[in-house]
Amino acid sequence: MRRALGLVLLLLLAGPAAAQKAPAGPHREGDYGGVTPGQRPEKPKKPPARGTLSWVGFEATGGGAKVFFQSPGAFEVTQRVDGATLIVHLDLARMGANTGRRIDTRFFENPLSSIDAKQARRKAGIDVKITFKNPKDARAASLSTKTEADGMFYAYLTFPEGTPVAPGAGPSSTNKTSGDDLP
Numbered sequence: 001m002r003r004a005l006g007l008v009l010l011l012l013l014a015g016p017a018a019a020q021k022a023p024a025g026p027h028r029e030g031d032y033g034g035v036t037p038g039q040r041p042e043k044p045k046k047p048p049a050r051g052t053l054s055w056v057g058f059e060a061t062g063g064g065a066k067v068f069f070q071s072p073g074a075f076e077v078t079q080r081v082d083g084a085t086l087i088v089h090l091d092l093a094r095m096g097a098n099t100g101r102r103i104d105t106r107f108f109e110n111p112l113s114s115i116d117a118k119q120a121r122r123k124a125g126i127d128v129k130i131t132f133k134n135p136k137d138a139r140a141a142s143l144s145t146k147t148e149a150d151g152m153f154y155a156y157l158t159f160p161e162g163t164p165v166a167p168g169a170g171p172s173s174t175n176k177t178s179g180d181d182l183p
Helices: 002-021
Strands: 055-061 064-071 077-082 085-090 112-119 126-132 142-147 153-159
Touching: 055 112, 064 112, 064 126, 077 142, 077 153
Parallel strands: none
Antiparallel strands: 055 064, 064 153, 077 085, 085 126, 112 126, 142 153
C-alpha cells in the first residue's frame, strides 16, 4: 500500500514538470526545423566511418538549385550527362542511413525533378541520378568542395536557373526512379 501511495505521489509531483517539457505543437507552415550544412550539432554524434556518404542535401536557390553530398573524408566526384539525366559518381565505399531515399524536387522553383543515390553496379562507388524537369537543362553542374566547420567534407553541385517547362512536358510526375538503369 505504501508503494502505491509513493508511486501516486511521485506521478503527481512529476506531472507539472512533464507538462512543461511537452512540445508546443507542430511548426507553422514554412518554418524549417532542419539543419544547415557545416554547422556543428548541439549534441555531437559519433561520425560515420570514412568512405561513407552520410548526407544528400538539396536547396532551391532563386530558380536554380544546389545539391550537396557530405562525408567524413574527402572524395572524388565525376559527372556525365545521359539524356535528361546527370549521373554523378562519388568515390565512396558505402551509403549511410537514409542516403538512398529519393529526393523529389519537382515542387520547388528549380530545374531539377529528382535526386536518387544508389550503390554503383559496374564499379566501386555511389551513383547519384539527377533528373531534370526540362531535358534542355541537362548539363554538368558547377562543382566545389570544402571541409566545413563541423569537420565534414562537402561536395556542392550548383545548377543555374532552368528553362520553363510546358504543361504536360518533361518527366512525368508518376515517373519512379528506381536506379535500375544506372550504369
